[in-house]
Amino acid sequence: MSDASGKPAPTLKLDSFLPYRLSVLSNAVSRKIADMYEREFEISIWQWRILAVLGESEGLTSTEVANRTLMDKPAVSRATATLLDRGLLSRTSDTSDRRKAALRLTKKGREIYNAILPRALAYEHDLLSSISAEEVATLHGLLTRLSHIASPDRDLWSE
Amino acid sequence: MSDASGKPAPTLKLDSFLPYRLSVLSNAVSRKIADMYEREFEISIWQWRILAVLGESEGLTSTEVANRTLMDKPAVSRATATLLDRGLLSRTSDTSDRRKAALRLTKKGREIYNAILPRALAYEHDLLSSISAEEVATLHGLLTRLSHIASPDRDLWSE
DNA sequence: TCAGAATAGTTGCATTTGAAACTATTATCA
DNA sequence: TGATAATAGTTTCAAATGCAACTATTCTGA
Numbered sequence: 001m002s003d004a005s006g007k008p009a010p011t012l013k014l015d016s017f018l019p020y021r022l023s024v025l026s027n028a029v030s031r032k033i034a035d036m037y038e039r040e041f042e043i044s045i046w047q048w049r050i051l052a053v054l055g056e057s058e059g060l061t062s063t064e065v066a067n068r069t070l071m072d073k074p075a076v077s078r079a080t081a082t083l084l085d086r087g088l089l090s091r092t093s094d095t096s097d098r099r100k101a102a103l104r105l106t107k108k109g110r111e112i113y114n115a116i117l118p119r120a121l122a123y124e125h126d127l128l129s130s131i132s133a134e135e136v137a138t139l140h141g142l143l144t145r146l147s148h149i150a151s152p153d154r155d156l157w158s159e
Numbered sequence: 160m161s162d163a164s165g166k167p168a169p170t171l172k173l174d175s176f177l178p179y180r181l182s183v184l185s186n187a188v189s190r191k192i193a194d195m196y197e198r199e200f201e202i203s204i205w206q207w208r209i210l211a212v213l214g215e216s217e218g219l220t221s222t223e224v225a226n227r228t229l230m231d232k233p234a235v236s237r238a239t240a241t242l243l244d245r246g247l248l249s250r251t252s253d254t255s256d257r258r259k260a261a262l263r264l265t266k267k268g269r270e271i272y273n274a275i276l277p278r279a280l281a282y283e284h285d286l287l288s289s290i291s292a293e294e295v296a297t298l299h300g301l302l303t304r305l306s307h308i309a310s311p312d313r314d315l316w317s318e
Numbered sequence: 319t320c321a322g323a324a325t326a327g328t329t330g331c332a333t334t335t336g337a338a339a340c341t342a343t344t345a346t347c348a
Numbered sequence: 349t350g351a352t353a354a355t356a357g358t359t360t361c362a363a364a365t366g367c368a369a370c371t372a373t374t375c376t377g378a
Contacts, residue, residue, distance in 0.1 A: 026185035028309040099326040150187040258356040
């Protein structure tokens with residue numbers, strides 16, 4: 001039902017505004033997975049991100065973790081501090097550059113990683129269950145292109 | 160380069176994990192638009208959401224605003240308080256039910272709405288510029304289906 | 319070699335947030 | 349009726365966040 005009279009004023013239907021839709025969907029998805037691992041493992045979203053990258057690549061430094069997870073340095077610092085306290089992570093400082101320290105999962109940390117991972121993947125699978133494999137590929141492709149345009153170093157505004 | 164030996168352990172490539180991708184993209188997009196209206200109009204994300212729905216539908220109550228924007232009640236309360244202070248909103252309490260109060264944009268509020276709106280739409284347009292019209296439609300369709308599955312009232316976890 | 323810049327990571331602090339408690343008003347129904 | 353429940357909206361308070369400042373270490377170049 002669009003207004004065909006004269007020149008139409010631009011209107012924003014929030015429901016079809018992409019930034020809004022992404023925000024709502026992203027929050028719903030994150031909340032749902034986080035509810036699982038917060039409830040069952042007392043792991044926060046940021047902690048899980050760190051476990052996830054260290055599960056893939058052992059021995060990363062804090063800065064490398066921050067780059068891969070797009071977290072800021074204080075967030076990584078605080079989350080790793082908690083994980084170290086709980087014995088899920090170990091830290092070994094670099095002998096040739098003592099500013100750096102490599103982080104890795106401990107046995108206990110990997111156990112939790114191994115416990116959470118299949119459930120997270122199962123959630124993703126459920127989420128994508130109503131969508132064909134081709135559509136999933138299409139979606140990833142679209143997200144990639146959007147991410148490129150939206151990347152923080154691009155400036156669309158200043159003229 | 161995948162490991163073809165024995166039974167493959169399930170691994171999580173964070174970069175292709177949909178919840179993570181959505182979170183990163185959504186944050187980048189929101190941040191970028193918000194930078195504009197925070198800098199130029201001192202309007203926060205939540206305030207803008209409220210202006211946006213009231214720009215479409217005058218006279219909503221706080222609860223209705225909360226439902227449409229998926230904000231929680233305290234967030235709506237705080238953001239409207241600021242907007243009222245700044246004279247961008249008016250509030251008229253319902254005579255037949257004094258718990259309720261209708262919110263509308265003031266003249267000044269609509270001016271700001273009218274100033275932000277085209278820029279927000281322009282950003283959305285830029286964001287979608289690398290994507291064909293069909294792909295945009297596909298994207299919206301996919302987001303709709305994902306949102307349905309991810310909606311907070313659905314419980315995928317408890318067995 | 320040594321002063322100043324750069325980098326790794328942590329801490330402080332002010333702001334934002336979110337859940338629960340709270341006030342005020344209206345609805346329900348015995 | 350009048351006690352209890354429900355609803356609209358605000359406030360409180362503890363926790364999470366994000367930025368800047370800080371410590372410690374290493375690098376750079378005159």
